[in-house]
Amino acid sequence: MSDALIWTVIALLAVGTFGLRFSFLGLIGNRPLPEWLLRHLRYTAVAVIPGLMAPRVLTLDPATGLPDPALLAAVALTLTIGLWTRNAVWAMLGGVTMLVVSVLV
């Protein structure tokens, strides 16, 4: 990889990523959005993040043909605490603790 290539990728990726992030927020600003669109946008976070993480959580271990049980257990605990306490911090600490414990055991 040449230096020029690396800097080119960094620069173009920075510009492109900023463009994606700025798109709606920057260009629409304070203009009102139609109600049907707002109704869809309310579900953006729950429509992206579970899908983004599902392949990572459910990656099959080539040795067993199953997902990593320690990770599955930690994810289940994280979701349960999150649903129960409605508190993301407790959910995260619970999940990470579970993961650390399963690595140590």
Add this chain to the structure above:
Amino acid sequence: MTDRPSAPARRAYWQGLRDGGPFLLIIGPFGMVFGVVATEAGLSVVQTLAFSVAVIAGAAQLTALQLMTENAPTVIVLLTALAVNARMAMYSASLTPHLGAAPLWQRAVVAYLMVDQAYATAYLRFEREPGMSVGAKLGYYLGVITLVAPCWYLGTLAGALLGEAIPPSIPISAAVPITFLALVGPMLRTLAHVVAALVSVVGTLALGFLPYSLGLLAAAVLAMMAGAAVETRVARWREGAR
């Protein structure tokens, strides 16, 4: 907009700072992973740090790096990494009703600092407290990101400098889904949210064969449609039951 932030905006900022704090447990180590991988791929320390500062998007950065080491054409490297980041345009749209009234330069700052964890944390808070002013929402967002972004830069730098001194047995990458999914539990407030989340998971897995993470984007659109449809049905059903 006044020059000095209002009292609610300042309170919101400190609350955001507290709520963003726990992410440091993951962002720092994840930044180190990128730093190690990037320097191993042949990037200098300066290039590695510049990459994280300019782009601040771990998944896209790792994707680009992977393709670069495979000598993929530069156009493919860029398109694939940008497709991984295309969800940011969706986040941008969903923040517009909340932060669209802020001045342009402040919206540009929020755009530069738009990362998954900050977006999801802030969105959760905005939904819970509909009465927040634009100033308070902005303060909260900046509070969440205040420690997260520098931690990403410093983690990257540490990884680039320490390199192979970090033992590979520490499974940092496994903790990444935990930080994301910790935000999802509290978001599942209604049947519509639960349906949207399920469609997102099933859709992404079913469309996993599509290249450039297009499956994720298609599934997200389907999930948003499902959530909106359930919301409409439930509202109509409640009207009828009255």
